Amino acid sequence: MSLILSRRDLDFLVFEWLDAAALTSRERYQDHSAETFHQVLDTCEAIATDHFAPHNKLNDQNEPQFVNGGAVTIPEVKRALAVYSEAALIAPGQLYEYGGMQLPALLEKACAVWFRAANIATSAYPFLTAANLNVIAAYGEDWQKERFIPPMTEGRFFGTMCLSEPQAGSSLSDVRTRAVKQDDGIYRLYGTKMWISGGDQDISENIIHLVLARSPDGIPGVKGLSLYIVPKFLVNEDGTLGERNDVVLAGLNHKMGYRGTTNTLLNFGEGGHRPGGEAGAVGYLIGQENNGLACMFHMMNEARIGVGSGAVALGYTGYLHAVDYAKSRQQGRPNGAKDPTTPQVALTRHTDIRRMLLAAKSYVEGGMALALYCARLVDEERTAQTPEARVEAHLLLDMLTPIAKSWPSQWCLEANSLAIQVHGGYGYTRDYNVEQFYRDNRLNPIHEGTHGIQGIDILGRKVVMQGGAGLNLFNATLEKTVARAKASGDETLAGYAGELHAALDRLNAVTATLHAINDQERTLANASVYLEAFGHITVAWIWLEQALAALGKAGDFYDGKRQAARYFFRWELPKVYPQLDLLETLDDTTLEMQEAWF
């Protein structure tokens, strides 16, 4: 049994529940078959096992160093990524014309989680590269696509996204980096970017930065932002590397986890290098001026779902490590058994250990199912038969994105905490792996839109967008599952369906109450609580879906699914009621708290 992920569970979710094989009837995916899907997953599991997992701890213990103006990583990272690139895994979902293999998003996600779980830090480099090249593919001019995409799909160039600045993290409207247009239409950028993952490294030949910047005399706020391609080395027309661009590594951040991924402070245009004889980082506009936010959100939505699935992967591997430990570690005797001459029992014999493992199982398998469901929506968005179905898939994905990002970041992190708890004192030592998974995962509620931002997104934007169309679709989607469960003939599932429907009704009532007042600050004051309740209802639905997919199937695997669904409905879903009660009162305790009182 792999401790990275459960292939059995992935096969269940991808093939039995989400019916990956049906996608091969879509034109974009017609060269594939269920058999190629299985083979691709075999390759991913093998490479993750042989080349990613073995240096995960080494990466953590040997974080990148700042040497002679550049970031130096351990050689294992480069070797692993060379194998990864050779297997054509950088952008397997892209179109053939961009060097991809038109793998469905569902399978691309099922592949990606192997690497996230095996070594989140090493896998960050190609995932950032994929997000980057997807933006260029979507918005770039032809010459930009031709020059930058092939070296990225081949793994020779890596990509980054440069949005934050020291004074502008969550607040992108305060981005100050300037982009000055020259007579030849090329831009020069000046400014400082903070928290840039992969901003410098010694793994790839070149680094393609996507940089959010503004025209010096442009519109203030987010509406004046544009997106630029800024390579570390300029790229000549024939694809060879040219002059060093004016992008300079100013420092490395020293993080709690994710240590193998360089995280950088970058200076643009301070004259550290002088391409064409003058200071200023050479940049090429992507799409239209002042349209940077739209381009960025293409990347950001993908990144947010990616953060969620990364959180799932880390939680999942932690859970598997805990199960493995609990099955083999003999400790203590069952409650009531006092005879010290009897042998000790395995940890799994203790109910409280089983409670923790069951909680973790419900979080990580629920999170994995949600992540894969979202990926399946991407496939619908791209290839559904009718334009209406494609629009609908897009809308539902838009609705679920803050949940897909935040829920695993909170609850699969909790699974990592439980994995440490199951290990006891050993789990708190660095001799075991579970503390690293926790530290690595602790990033996920923070980056690509903090938990707080996701709360504002779901309550302030998503439930009211298009006159509530997104919320209506969410309701209709859950109600379909409720109806199927009620019609399934299974009393237990029909019971869950009733509970889910009741919670959904309550959520809708509270949503209406929150938006009935004309005071946005108060409406959004407790948005994080709303986000949690919305997330738990979403995942309860996902568990009902899984239980339906397991209906009538026998064996330990399916019994485990049923028990985890039962756990979620008995223990987790009821947690939303006190949250919704609090929200309904429009409680202003936090809103009225004064700075001076802290």
Next chain:
Amino acid sequence: MKVLVPVKRVIDYNVKVRVKPDQTGVDLANVKMSMNPFDEIATEEAVRLKEKGVATEVVVVSIGPQQAQETIRTALAMGADRGILIVTDQDAEPLAVAKLLKAVIAEESPNLVVMGKQAIDGDNNAVGQMLAALLDWPQATFASKLEVTADKATVTREIDGGLQTLDVSLPAVITADLRLNEPRYASLPNIMKAKKKEIAMKTAADYGVDVSPKLKVLKVTEPPKRSAGIKVADAAELVGKLKSEGVL
């Protein structure tokens, strides 16, 4: 030059093997199956011969259930050109496998057979040797290095005392040991290409070979659990014990 690579679908090397409660064999229900690792090495070597321009065609052959197609597909994704599956639900014994391979060779006329030294399920280490004997071809087993020219193969073999290098004239049977190479991963583009490659479906009857078992399995049991060690009082007692056990 045509190279034939026999491949076997076996229980994955990562799986913890469990004996069936009735002791008739190993439990294969819901167990991950993969290509025998030594066959992966043999396939890799054949593909490298093709990439070097020595071989012109690599044909893989498997004997097993319908699902052994997946094993062949993996070999095709590594770079083999086409496959032959001889479908049998019977777990063919080494001699039957060797006879079937001999029959395939009579049809295909390869110049070289590269195969795993043994399959990790039965660990018999017999088919390569039997096949060479049936064909009356030279054999070089446990290869850790292989160089092939038009009419001979220079093979470095792993033997108890170290390494032995010998020349065999072609056609010949070579069996691969662990250190011969590191097999490649099936890349996504090659998986896609493999989908279009041909797999010929055959039966044992097509080759006139009787695969009914000649051996009888009495029972299959787990290896005995390791028993606890003993404490010795001093070094002299330890040396005495080692001598009496014949270790020293």
